[in-house]
Amino acid sequence: MTSPRRTLFALGAALLLALPFHAQAQAPEDIVKAGKILIAIDTTVPPYGSLDTQMQPTGMDVELGQLVGKALGVPVEFVTVTSPGRIPALLTKRVDLVISIFSITAERALQVDFSNPYGGQSTVLLAPKGRKIAGPKDLVGLKVGATRGAIEDVVLTEMVKNNPGINYLRFDDGPSCVQAMLSGQIDAMGGGDYGEIYLRKSSTGDEFEQKFVLRPNYFGIGMRKGNPALLHWVNTLLFTLKNDGTLDRLSMKYRNKPIGDLPPF
Amino acid sequence: MEYQFDFGPVFARWPELVQGTFLTIWLSLAATAIGLPIAAVLAATRSYGPRPLRWLVGTYVELIRNTPFLIQLYFVFFAMPGLGIRLSANGAAILAMVVNLVAYAVEIVRAGLEAIPRGQIEAGRALGLGPIRILRHIVLGQALRIVYPALASQFVLQLLGSSLVSAIAAEELTAVANNIMIVTFRNFEVFGVITVIYLGLSLAFRALLGGIHHRAFRWTG
Known part of the structure; x- marks a missing residue:
């Protein structure tokens, strides 16, 4: 008779332990003392994060993460997260930092802290060349896709509200959205102005192109709130990496374009 | 820093949660309504059909039961357009759920069919009944009674498993939860709320199906 009750108790205890409370401030020295740094990356967003042929993480965010570890003098342990999993990974203390094309927004900054930007990238609307799309009005009656939780989702959700008649589909990760675009399940998609989609052809044989800019974004390194020393x-x-040309070198290496303006805040 | 729970922003979006809950229920009911009759036919085929057909059904069952549902879902949504079949997100979700459910239900129903003593079938034959009438009047009713609890369980599993279809943009309960999370960032609260909703749905359907079981099969004692 006691066994189900004991199971319930164990479950409850596990739940309590899993909840994040009494988080203590984390300084760089604490990470040095811990002997390693846990950094969240997304390996489905080339050229920022992906897996190479040896299944090792690679990309601009990954190399920046390695530079963070090098500067602290500790090994980096990369934790793979999805776009909507980035904030929870921080809040549940599964990672110390998020370096994963984490666009700086005021809404997100209510939950986590952002560093100054280390890179930038516009979020744009992509569609096959043959489709005439000049603005949001032209999307009415079309199927438009985006990755749930990404910036393009936020912008498009607003757009859909203001332009009734857009059939809007959210996918759980970037590759699913791209696959939906390639297989013709959607007519247009929100995404970064980069990526392999430019190298592919649509189901109608057209190439893809950028139709209009949804929002310019800046990427910051995310961390838990209440860690002023770490921030x-x-x-x-980032100040030193920007000024010694490292960030520019990374940008040229992975994106083949200069790092551009990085306004601090 | 201590985490402050705040359910306000989550509850403020209750119409979406209700919509998502209804879609979850609808997907599961539709998939079950379409899938069960198919499963019954295939189970009879696998038990009594000619050898090539038995083998064919067996292959289908093993193929589906030994591959992840998510992959089956991706196949229906992403690969079938290449064959010229384009379904909406909800349509693809139902089709994938039917394909998945049938594979499991075939084995459940078959277990019921195999449990009927051969003597009863032989008795039916001795009375001059054809195979279809033997199946209908003697075997199927008893078999369903035997496997009903397992089928009810499978239905609840299917209801919970439907949370995966958010991956292909069907806006069921889990998808709605994810949408609310990205706007409110109240992840723990949202997970808490949908856990309670899923739990409530499961318990309600178990109670409902249990009640139906009680009434429908009272005649057999």
Whole structure:
């Protein structure tokens, strides 16, 4: 008779343990003391994060993460997350930092802290060349897709509200959305102005092109709130990497374009 | 920093949660309504049919039961347009759920069919009944009674498993939850709420199906 009750108790205890409370401030020294740094990356967003032929993480975000570890003098343990999993990964203390094309927004900053930007990328609307799309009005009656939780989702959700008649579909990750685009399940998609989709052809044989900009974005390194020392240290590191040309080198290496303006805040 | 729970922003979006819950129920009911009759026919085929057909059904069952539902879902939604079949997100979700459910239900119903003593079938034959009438009047009713609890369980599993179809943009309960999370960032609260909803749905359907079982099969004692 006691066994189900005991199971319930164990479950409850596990739930309580899993909840994040009494988080203590985390300084760079604490990470050094811990002997490793846990960094969340997304390996489905080339050229920022992906897996190479040896199944090792690679990309601009990944190399930046390695530079963070190098500056601290500790090995980096990469934790793979999805786009909607980035904030929970921080809040549940599964990672110390998120370096994963994490666009700086005021809404997100209510839950986590952002460093100064280390890169930028516009979110755009993509569609096959043959489709005439100049603005949101032209999307009415079309199937438009985006990755749930990404910036394009936020912008498109607003757009759909203001332009009734857009058939809007949200996918759980980037590759699913791209696959839906390639197989013709959607007519247009929101996404970054980069990526392999430019190398592919649509189901009608057309190439893809950027139709209009949804929002310019800046990527920051995300961390839990209440860690002023860590935030300041990360900003200091980014300041040095920007000024010694490292960020520009990374941008050229992975994106084949200069890093551009990085306004601090 | 201590995490402050705030359910306000989540409850403020209750119409979406209700809509998502209804779609979850609808997907499961539709898939079951379409899938069960198919499963009954295929189970009879696998038990009594000619050898090539038995083998064919067996292959289908093993193929589906030994591959992940998510992959089957992706196949229906992403690969079938290449064959010229384009379904909406909900249509693809139902089709994938039917394909998946039938594979499991065939084995459940078959277990019921095999449990009927051969003597009863022989008795039916001795009375001059054809195979279809033997199946209908003697075997199927008893078999369903035997496997009903297992089928009810499978229905609830299917209801919970439908949370995966958010991956192909069907806006059921889990998808709605994810949508609310990205706007409110109240992840723990949202997970808490949909856990309670799923739990409530499961318990309600178990009670409902249990009640039906009680009434429908009272005649057999």
